[in-house]
Amino acid sequence: MSSFSDVLTGSNLLILFGALVALVLLKSALVYVPNNRVGIKERLWSPKGSVKGGIIALNGEAGFEPEMLRGGFHLLVPFMYRVHKKNLVFVPQSEIGYVFARDGIPLPPGQTLGSSVEGQSFEDVRGFLQAAGNKGPQRRILREGLYAINTAQFVVLVDNEVYALRLAESDFEAIRAMQTLIKERDGFRPLMIDSRNDVLGVVTVHDGPPLPVGELIAPVVGQKTDGHSTHASFQEPDRFIQSAGYRGRQQQVLVDGTYYLNRLFATVDIIPKTVVSIGNVGVVISYTGRKGTDLSGEDYQHGELVLEGERGVWERPLLPGKYPFNTYAGKVIEVPTTNFILKWQAGEQGSKFDENLKEISLITRDAFEPTLPLSVVVHIDYKKASRVIQRFGNIQQLVEQTLDPMVSAYFKNTAQTKTLIELLQERADIQKRALEDMREKFAAYNLELQEVLIGTPQSPAGDRQIETILTQLRDRQIAREKLETYQRQEEAATRERSLREAEAVAAQQRTLTESKIAIGIAENNGLAEVNRQSNQGRAEAAKIRAVAQAEGDKIVAIGTANARRIELEGAATATAARQQVDAFGGPQIRLAQEIATAITKAIAEARLQVVPNVVVGGDGKGANAVDAIAALVLAGQGAAATALNGRHGGE
Numbered sequence: 001m002s003s004f005s006d007v008l009t010g011s012n013l014l015i016l017f018g019a020l021v022a023l024v025l026l027k028s029a030l031v032y033v034p035n036n037r038v039g040i041k042e043r044l045w046s047p048k049g050s051v052k053g054g055i056i057a058l059n060g061e062a063g064f065e066p067e068m069l070r071g072g073f074h075l076l077v078p079f080m081y082r083v084h085k086k087n088l089v090f091v092p093q094s095e096i097g098y099v100f101a102r103d104g105i106p107l108p109p110g111q112t113l114g115s116s117v118e119g120q121s122f123e124d125v126r127g128f129l130q131a132a133g134n135k136g137p138q139r140r141i142l143r144e145g146l147y148a149i150n151t152a153q154f155v156v157l158v159d160n161e162v163y164a165l166r167l168a169e170s171d172f173e174a175i176r177a178m179q180t181l182i183k184e185r186d187g188f189r190p191l192m193i194d195s196r197n198d199v200l201g202v203v204t205v206h207d208g209p210p211l212p213v214g215e216l217i218a219p220v221v222g223q224k225t226d227g228h229s230t231h232a233s234f235q236e237p238d239r240f241i242q243s244a245g246y247r248g249r250q251q252q253v254l255v256d257g258t259y260y261l262n263r264l265f266a267t268v269d270i271i272p273k274t275v276v277s278i279g280n281v282g283v284v285i286s287y288t289g290r291k292g293t294d295l296s297g298e299d300y301q302h303g304e305l306v307l308e309g310e311r312g313v314w315e316r317p318l319l320p321g322k323y324p325f326n327t328y329a330g331k332v333i334e335v336p337t338t339n340f341i342l343k344w345q346a347g348e349q350g351s352k353f354d355e356n357l358k359e360i361s362l363i364t365r366d367a368f369e370p371t372l373p374l375s376v377v378v379h380i381d382y383k384k385a386s387r388v389i390q391r392f393g394n395i396q397q398l399v400e401q402t403l404d405p406m407v408s409a410y411f412k413n414t415a416q417t418k419t420l421i422e423l424l425q426e427r428a429d430i431q432k433r434a435l436e437d438m439r440e441k442f443a444a445y446n447l448e449l450q451e452v453l454i455g456t457p458q459s460p461a462g463d464r465q466i467e468t469i470l471t472q473l474r475d476r477q478i479a480r481e482k483l484e485t486y487q488r489q490e491e492a493a494t495r496e497r498s499l500r501e502a503e504a505v506a507a508q509q510r511t512l513t514e515s516k517i518a519i520g521i522a523e524n525n526g527l528a529e530v531n532r533q534s535n536q537g538r539a540e541a542a543k544i545r546a547v548a549q550a551e552g553d554k555i556v557a558i559g560t561a562n563a564r565r566i567e568l569e570g571a572a573t574a575t576a577a578r579q580q581v582d583a584f585g586g587p588q589i590r591l592a593q594e595i596a597t598a599i600t601k602a603i604a605e606a607r608l609q610v611v612p613n614v615v616v617g618g619d620g621k622g623a624n625a626v627d628a629i630a631a632l633v634l635a636g637q638g639a640a641a642t643a644l645n646g647r648h649g650g651e
Contacts, residue, residue, distance in 0.1 A: 028078035031069060033085060039069030040084040040152045040165055041076075054103035055167075056129060056153055064152040066125035089147040089156045089163045095188050096260060097142030100155040100175060102167075104128065104135035112207045113139040113265055115238050125153045137178065139207065139237035141262045159188040178264075187263025193256050198275070200324045201254035201268040203234050203261075208247040217288040217329040218246040237265045251288055251329045274318075274325035279338040281382045282318035283389040286311050286330040302391040313390045317382060333394055335385040339450055342399060344374040344407070353399045359458065360408045362415035364423055370466055372411055373455030376403075379448040387446050402445060410438060420457070420469060427454050 033039040043062050050062040057063035069083060076083075091097040099122055101114055114134030120127055122142070142156065149156055155164040157179045166172055182188060193201055211218055222230035222243030231240035233254055254268065261268065276282040292310030296303070305315040318325075318332065325332055341350030346358040359371035380388060392398040414430060415423060423430070434452045442449040459466040505512065 025078045029076050031074045031076055031081075031083050033069045033071050033074065033083070035071030037071070037085050037087055038148050038150070039074070040086060040150055041065040041067070041069060042082040042084060042152070044080060044082055046080075054129075054135075056103045056125060058126060058129060064150075066129065066150065066153070068148065068150050070148065084152070084165055086151050086165060087163070089142070089149045089151070090161075091142050091144045091147070091156075091158055093144045094190065095144060095159055096190065096262075097147075098157040098178070098182055098187070098262070098264065099138040099140065099142060100157070100178060101128070101133060101135045101138060101153060102155065102171075103153055104133045107134050107136050110209065113137050113237065113262070115241070116140050122149055122154050122156075123147060125150045128153075137264050139262060139265055141260065143260065157182065157188075159183070182263055185263040185267055187261075191254070191259040191261050191268055193254060193259075193270070195256040198273045198322065199270050200273055200326075201259075202271055202326055202328055203250040203252065203254060203266050203268055205234065205240070205245065205247045205250060205266045207237065207265050208241045208245050211246045211248045215246075215288065216249075217326070218248045218250045219288065220250075220252045221245045233259060234266045235260055237262060249328050251326055253324050253326050255324050269328075271327055274323040274327065274332050276318050276320045276323070276332070276334060278320045280320065280334045280336050281385050282323070282332040283335055283386050284308075284314040284318060284325075284330055284332055285389070286314060288329050296387070296390070300387065302387070305386055305390060313386055315386050317385050319382075333389050335380055335382075335388060335395060337380060337382040337385070339377050339379050342376045342378060342403065344372075344376075344404075345455070350375060353395050356400055357404060360411050362412055362423075362457070364415050364418055364420045366419040368420040368466060369460060369463075370415075370420065370423070370457035371460065372415070372457050374407070374411065375451075375453040375455070376407065376449065377451035377453070378403075378442070379450050380446070381448065384446040391445070398445070403442075406441060407438070410434065420466065421473075423457060424470070424473065430454060 031039060042064050043057055043060075046057070046060055046062045048059065048061045051057040052061070055064050056066050058066060089097065104114065107114060111134070114136045116128065116133055116138060117131040120131060120133070122128065122138075122140075147156070149163065151163050152165040152167075155162065155175050157163075157175065162172075162175060162179060164172070164175060191201060193199060205218065220229075222240065222245065224230060229252070230243055231237070231245070233252075234240055234250075259268075274282065286306075286309070289309050289311040292304075292306030292312060294304035295307065295315045296305040304312055306312040308314050308316060317335065323332075336351070340353070342354045342357065343350040344354070344357045344360055349355055359373050361369065362372050363369055388395070388398065392402065411434070414434070418426065418430075431452050431454050434454075435449065438452065439449045456470075457466060
């Protein structure tokens with residue numbers, strides 16, 4: 001009984017041990033991998049021994065096998081494998097995944113990223129290694145999506161995750177450093193160039209053969225006939241290298257759009273587009289390109305002009321517009337083709353080229369030292385813009401190194417031949433002469449001088465002499481203007497009077513017309529009356545002449561008769577008078593009698609007192625005043641009568 005129990009017990013133990021061994025073997029041989037994960041097989045031992053190089057065992061050696069276990073149950077040789085279950089690699093939308101290969105052919109000297117065969121996938125580790133894929137960071141990137149990748153061979157970096165089978169701490173630190181570098185370059189996101197910002201991308205490639213000696217910019221490579229590139233604008237690094245692309249800054253630029261670039265392969269500098277504004281052209285100075293043939297001609301001795309794409313100054317400038325011009329590969333200098341003003345006046349600018357110009361210091365013939373503000377209008381023919389830049393470098397240097405000394409010297413020389421007053425009064429003539437004289441000089445520099453404008457000379461600080469002269473000139477001008485004003489006012493008054501008269505005439509035009517008609521009628525009537533009266537007058541005149549002739553004859557006859565009568569009466573009177581005188585005793589007595597009669601008549605008419613109240617007498621004989629007067633008269637007349645008698649006696 002006891003022996004049976006012992007046998008049974010031993011048998012149970014054996015079964016139990018066998019079952020336990022079977023379970024252990026089953027657990028070691030049977031592996032379950034979830035569908036959202038992959039199983040990376042690590043072969044622990046092999047009759048072929050350990051892998052000789054790298055970490056991936058391609059020929060059954062001990063090491064990491066290239067093939068993985070996908071979702072489901074898998075039966076393996078017990079105790080031969082260790083299976084590392086890892087998540088599928090997920091690259092989010094609008095992100096980029098970077099791959100680091102732990103095994104493969106070492107990178108050759110000068111190569112910074114691992115190349116890969118076209119069409120090859122990072123999910124095929126065996127194909128990658130058999131195609132001599134390089135270890136290290138890879139040129140190819142992963143776009144958004146899920147990938148079943150053996151992270152023992154390939155480490156995948158995305159923005160917030162590192163997909164890797166952790167092997168050693170130092171190895172993981174190197175991967176973290178790589179992730180940090182990519183973040184610094186914003187490499188986990190595609191490059192987006194927005195057309196609204198008017199920018200472009202200048203690419204610098206960090207892989208490939210170096211530039212030839214003497215070159216600064218890598219030339220454009222892989223151009224198709226349709227204008228596109230075989231390397232999809234640097235998005236396919238291997239094709240770029242195969243197209244003989246060089247590392248370094250590229251001449252080809254990236255314009256508006258989205259680009260999935262490996263930022264370990266190429267970095268991008270964002271620069272503004274070149275805008276040539278209206279009224280300007282852009283003269284291109286190219287730092288790269290083949291050597292071209294000089295197009296400037298034998299007479300031009302200031303440098304060479306070349307065709308577009310060649311190294312040097314392009315003969316044909318860029319017309320107004322926007323250009324994706326790589327400013328690392330060349331330089332565009334704007335040259336104004338519209339008229340621009342240069343002001344020789346401190347504190348004022350006519351354009352962006354005259355900020356360092358100031359008034360010209362002059363010395364006149366009469367020793368004044370004014371400063372002259374000046375403006376010059378200049379035009380540059382767009383076809384000659386490249387020659388101007390080739391000769392002077394830029395417009396600023398042209399103005400400061402050539403035009404400023406030339407213009408200043410001209411006006412200094414002119415001022416020395418003029419007095420200050422002449423400088424002021426002959427301003428228009430000086431301007432005209434300056435335009436004619438300097439136009440040829442400007443043409444020698446491929447410039448067109450349009451206008452010369454002279455300002456008013458100004459005094460140096462603290463000097464009032466010029467202002468005094470200007471005040472005097474202003475006073476003279478005011479006097480002239482007053483005179484002109486008075487003359488104009490006089491003319492205006494005269495014209496106003498004429499206007500008023502015309503208005504009055506117009507207002508009375510009907511009356512004037514009627515008056516003129518009446519005057520005409522009156523004149524006609526007057527003429528008729530004059531003619532009638534003239535005829536009547538002639539008749540009356542003839543009649544009057546006849547009457548006058550008769551009256552004249554009558555008067556003459558009457559006059560003659562009267563004269564004869566008077567003559568006869570006079571002779572009779574004289575005879576009677578003579579007889580009267582003789583009768584009175586002579587002429588004296590007759591005269592005294594007449595005088596006494598006249599005096600008596602006068603006293604009577606005047607009522608005078610003849611006999612005075614007191615009688616004064618000389619001899620007491622009673623003589624009165626009348627007697628005295630009569631005696632005086634008679635005494636005086638006696639002499640007269642004697643003389644008269646003497647004449648009559650003589651006769």
